Amino acid sequence: MKLDGVPHRSIARTADGAGVRILDQRRLPWEVVWVELRSAEACATAISEMWTRGAPLLAMTGAYGLAMALAEDGADAALERAHAVLLATRPTAINLRWALDRVREHVLPLPPETRGAAAFARADALCDEDVALNRAIGAHGLALFRDLHAKNPGRPLNILTHCNAGWLATVDYGTALAPIYLAHDEGLPVHVWVDETRPRNQGALTAFELASHGVPHQLIADNAGGLLMQRGEVDLVIVGTDRVTANGDVCNKIGTYLKALAAHDNGVPFYVALPYTTIDRTIESGDQVPIEERAADEVTWLTGPDAAGTLRHVRVTASPAHNPAFDIAPARLVTGYITERGVLERP
Numbered sequence: 001m002k003l004d005g006v007p008h009r010s011i012a013r014t015a016d017g018a019g020v021r022i023l024d025q026r027r028l029p030w031e032v033v034w035v036e037l038r039s040a041e042a043c044a045t046a047i048s049e050m051w052t053r054g055a056p057l058l059a060m061t062g063a064y065g066l067a068m069a070l071a072e073d074g075a076d077a078a079l080e081r082a083h084a085v086l087l088a089t090r091p092t093a094i095n096l097r098w099a100l101d102r103v104r105e106h107v108l109p110l111p112p113e114t115r116g117a118a119a120f121a122r123a124d125a126l127c128d129e130d131v132a133l134n135r136a137i138g139a140h141g142l143a144l145f146r147d148l149h150a151k152n153p154g155r156p157l158n159i160l161t162h163c164n165a166g167w168l169a170t171v172d173y174g175t176a177l178a179p180i181y182l183a184h185d186e187g188l189p190v191h192v193w194v195d196e197t198r199p200r201n202q203g204a205l206t207a208f209e210l211a212s213h214g215v216p217h218q219l220i221a222d223n224a225g226g227l228l229m230q231r232g233e234v235d236l237v238i239v240g241t242d243r244v245t246a247n248g249d250v251c252n253k254i255g256t257y258l259k260a261l262a263a264h265d266n267g268v269p270f271y272v273a274l275p276y277t278t279i280d281r282t283i284e285s286g287d288q289v290p291i292e293e294r295a296a297d298e299v300t301w302l303t304g305p306d307a308a309g310t311l312r313h314v315r316v317t318a319s320p321a322h323n324p325a326f327d328i329a330p331a332r333l334v335t336g337y338i339t340e341r342g343v344l345e346r347p
Ligand SMILES: CSC[C@H]1O[C@H](OP(=O)(O)O)[C@H](O)[C@@H]1O
Pocket: 053, 054, 055, 056, 162, 163, 164, 165, 166, 169, 170, 174, 175, 176, 202, 239, 240, 241, 242, 252, 253, 254, 325
């Protein structure tokens, strides 16, 4: 997507091809800072500390991290060590394991000295595939939006989304935001209610993306969505996901389950946008998905610019805090799954 009119992907190879360039999302939306990662350890840190985040983007960062490790040492032991270190960074998004396994299976039959270049090429291909998948998700979601907008053609389609599943969570286009961009670009009027998404406030990333693309939106407190749905001010909810299990249960950012409940209670369609790389058919239901527990400080501290524009960290309470980062929306609450293959009742 474009930043100041210049097209960018959220991850790309460095000029010398030996590393990758990513946006440091801890500093967005206040500062646009690109950083270079040049080792598996640097990629692992960037993932675990959420410099870079979002299920598909984690996957690509991990894939390139594995390639960097293999460029240094192509031996089986080095491969397994780097795979384990990168896999351990964040447990919930299945995409990370999926991508690391794709790179590993690609290079295992190769001579160790050729594995680094082959892994980089495989990671490049996975990134290109992610972009194509997201464009297809966008197209199928757009067709759905056209149908929903036809019910009330005299006003914008009101869409609520939770967290950030835009181009900042993927290589480009996003999943949940992809159809929103395409709808806006073709002139289908949309308005987006953007959940702030405490505690990491990924809603600010979504608002940054939508503002950059000129899409009408308003940031709302996470707890406001239910009232808006009761008032008929939400035509659909659309979210991304970090893992969908075999029975269609949806693991996504904490708070998603509550939105799905409110949507179900108010007859509001609840859609999940995802590529096939986010489906985990090895586990049957959501209760088996490992839910990441993150640091309590993410709940008890806030970060943002002061009036002079200097980034400050302020403490909101001295109390202890509990910080589960994801929850499970059961399949019974999901209206449909917007995939690269179409809008499906079950993934
Ligand atoms: C397109 S998947 C985005 C997905 O990832 C986010 O998690 P995090 O920001 O912690 O990486 C969130 O669950 C989004 O829905």
